[in-house]
Each structure stands twice: as C-alpha cells, then as structure tokens.
Amino acid sequence: MTCGGGSEHDFRFNHLASSMMTLSSVKRLVRASFNAIGLEVSRVSRSRAPHTRFEMIYEKYKDSTMLGREQYIANLALAATAPAHGCVIECGVWKGGTCAGMAEILGPQREYFLFDSFQGHVDPQPIDGPAALAWKA
Template sequence: MIPRNIYISNLEIASEFKAIPGDVVECGVWKGGMIAGIAEVVGKKKYFLFDSFEGLPQAAEIDGINAINWQNNTSGENYFDNCTAEEQYANEAMVLTGFDFKLIKGWFDETLSHTPFVSSISILRLDADWYDSTLTCLKYLFPKVSKGGVVIIDDYYTWDGCSRAVHFYLNSINSSSRIQSKDGVAFIIKND
C-alpha cells in the first residue's frame, strides 16, 4: 500500500533512531509490511503492533472532505476494504523477522489506555489516519517516547484530520518539538 520511496524513507528515518533506548511501536499495522521492514533495519528491540484489524473508523468532518470521499468510494482503487486486514498477515510478517513482538488487537481508544507493558519508546510510527485516532495515539504514547526518540506520522500529508491532531496535541502540551520531513515522510524528534 505504501509507495516504494515512502517505504524506504520510513526505513531510513527509523534506522537513524535505533540507538535511542526504548521499544518500537506502530499504531495502524494493516498487513505488517512496514513494521516488519522497520524491524529488519532497527534490529533487536521489543515491537508492539496496535490495530483493530477491522478497518478504519468512520471519518468525521474534522478529517476533511477528501477523507470522507475516500471512505465513501468503496470501489476505489486504494480502498482496500476500508484498510481491513486479518491479523494473521501482520503476525506472519513479524515472525519472519525473528524479533520479539506483541500484537494488540482493538480500537486505539480501548487498547492504548492499558499499555503498562510499553515503558519507553524509541520509535513510534503512527498510521492512524483520522483526527481522533491520531490524537488518541499521541495522548497515550507521546509521553512514553524517549527524549531524542522519533514519531513517524504516516498520514500527515494525506489527511487533514491527522495533521490537525498533530498540531493540536503539540500545542496542548506546549511542546517545542518540530515537525520535520524526509522525502515526503513527516516526523517529530522529541526534544522535551
């Protein structure tokens, strides 16, 4: 689903932060190809994969007209059954890496509030698409990102809701962390 150049940029960004202490977390896993690729370049760490495996929740007005139109176009080329995938695909992809991982199935607002097993995060990849989902991920996981760690934001340039949630959250915590870009991939280095 991810264009080759964007996939490679994600891997390059993740690789730059592999020495930062902490686990690797991905929210929005789909079939697991991105997180398995990250595991291959980052190496031995704990990997936590969060996804409903039931597709995306309903897009709201804050997510933008493009998000609503995309979700309503069920026969669109990039619809992928509303990004639904069986969890076995992600499980199989991660087994191939040989690294320790935990797959957590459920909606973010139900699973992320119960994550004592994730103590610190070196690399957080958000593929949460919509405003509410992105904001929920940031609320529960950004405080666990190690200083100098990275948050990769897959949908920042794609969906209005995602970028709005990132801006709102950083402002709400009075963060001086900046949104950066590498070849079309948005990311934040946590500096406070």
C-alpha cells in the first residue's frame, strides 16, 4: 500500500501517537489540578535515593542539632565518604544530634569523642585571625 493510503502500519502508528498524546494530556491535567490547590508535581530523580536515608536520620535528630536540614544532610553525605577506620571527634556538641546521625552512617565500630564547653563560644581573639573576628561581628 502506498504512503498515506491508510495501511495497518499507519493505523497502529496513529493509534500509538494518539495514546501517547492522551497520556500527555492526562499528565497535564493532573499537574494543573494539583497546581490549582497549591501543590507542585515533579519527577523524583533516582539520584535522590541515597539521600532518603539521610533525610530520615535528619527527621530523627532535628530537635537535637543546630544544623538546618540542608547542612545536616550535606554533613551526613560527607561522613559517608569517610575512610572505614578512625575515630570521630565533634567539638561544640550542643545536644549531640549531629554526631548521632553520623554514628548511624559510620557505625558502632568507631570511637566517638564529643566535646562541649556548655557555656557557648568564647569571644575570638586576634590570634584566631580576621575571619573569626569578622564572624563574631
């Protein structure tokens, strides 16, 4: 059959294209419906999967850390790249939530040393350098 003559192949192709457009239309309708009530629909990247565990750990310890969500998760991601040996030291512990999260990532085989003055930061001195002095200002 000649092109444009309505062969079975043309019918299947047109039916498939029509189905795809219908699916696309449904996606647009769903997205518009959610947007109308203030919700945003987006595709979740597979690369986010490892962070799901970090997010769960953050939720568990968020009331015991001074770090915000993004900082906390970045800290856990960094801890996950640490060598398999060595101890962990945290200075300025507050309630221990940051180190508790790192311990969940790094495991119980390490030694953990946590230090805190329980009195806040001391004022920076000239020996601490200009960055410390500027930070305090």
